[in-house]
Amino acid sequence: MYLISELAAKVGVSRTTLLYYERLGLVTGQRLDNGYRYYSEGDLQRLILIQQLQTAGLSLKECQECLQAKLDKSLLESRLNQLNEEIEKKQHARELLMALLGKGSQRELHQSLGKNAPNAYLNWLHVQGYSEKEALRLKWLSKDMNQHDTYMQDFMTVFETLERWGPGSTQDSLKALTLISPESISQVLEIGFGKGLSTILLAENSTAHITAVDNEPMAIEHLHQRIQSLNLAQRISPVCASMTELPFKEKSFDAIWAESCVYIMGMENALKQWKPLLKDKGMLMVSDLVWLTDTPDEDAMKFWLADYPDISSIPERLKLFKQQGYEVVEHFSLDVEAWKNYWLPLQQRMEGLKPSMPDSQAIADIEKEISIYEQSAAKDFTYQYFVLRKNG
Ligand SMILES: C[S@@+](CC[C@H](N)C(=O)[O-])C[C@H]1O[C@@H](n2cnc3c(N)ncnc32)[C@H](O)[C@@H]1O
Incomplete structure (x- = not known):
């Protein structure tokens, strides 16, 4: 038998709380002849049981119903769901804090x-x-x-020796150039030229001067060397600048060429910001990743929605061009061979590098991307080449 103060100490609650429990009928003390209230071992165990139930988030009333086997199971189910949601949120909060601290x-x-x-x-x-x-x-x-610095170092190690930094083919680039009417252009701005494959192609298949912009010094250096050796230094001016802040006067160019790079600043931004640089009726050749189907492969959908959430369908892009004041001259899709021109040498390069970079996140990401290409490039998604003319 326990006095109320003894029972309170045993279960770690106050005397007042025990009196309240008694009013609810959860424990029943007995007043003995000496005038003191006493509680039994049964009361103590009942309180321990109630405390256990309370740790599951049950109210006192619910504890009572549970002890009487009257508690609705659906209430427990909904409580469990609620708890799972809270745990998920807390886990997310924990991961976020770890990530910010560099521990995840x-x-x-x-x-x-x-x-x-x-x-x-x-x-x-x-x-x-x-x-x-x-x-x-x-x-x-x-x-x-x-991880940024290490990641970029690994990334550049992979790409520095590769000729192509994006999918494409000479045939497709020439097709787009023909649609621009190369004989009618004298000043071309190429944006995000990478290894300069199309820069050289533009120079060799037109009489235009090409201002070639990229923000990667390695790309600039490589193009400088290439145009020297090809005797094209008078025709091509490499410029290190960002596509988001192009250092040129309004209406400087007859055409802008942007292959596989518009995603970096987003199509809508690019259409707005680049338009003033074009002369009236100037041409824009821009290629962009698009869905070819409304029901793409699930892996490809998941991958691109995470990696390029702005990916659109062709009709959505055509609508945007119209809204932004461009007329669509023509558009066409890269086929799987053009994709292979990019991913096969990349894959080969990775095989060579992987043994010496086993833990590289950059390598893991590129591998994942290649697997998506192999599975569904030119089937579920592709690069679409859009040849546009500025209205006015
Ligand atoms: C996917 S590669 C495409 C290269 C090339 N056009 C091709 O199709 O092979 C993207 C290119 O855009 C360049 N780039 C990235 N961000 C840029 C920026 N803010 N301004 C200019 N160029 C940028 C990269 O250095 C790279 O050369």
């Missing part, structure tokens, strides 16, 4: 921000000290501030 991956955070709050996201990266170039690379490639 930031990938999910970066992907979600890039998709749902792109402007605030880029501003945040700038405040963290990233230049515009590095912020965009973080958004599109490394997706982790703590």
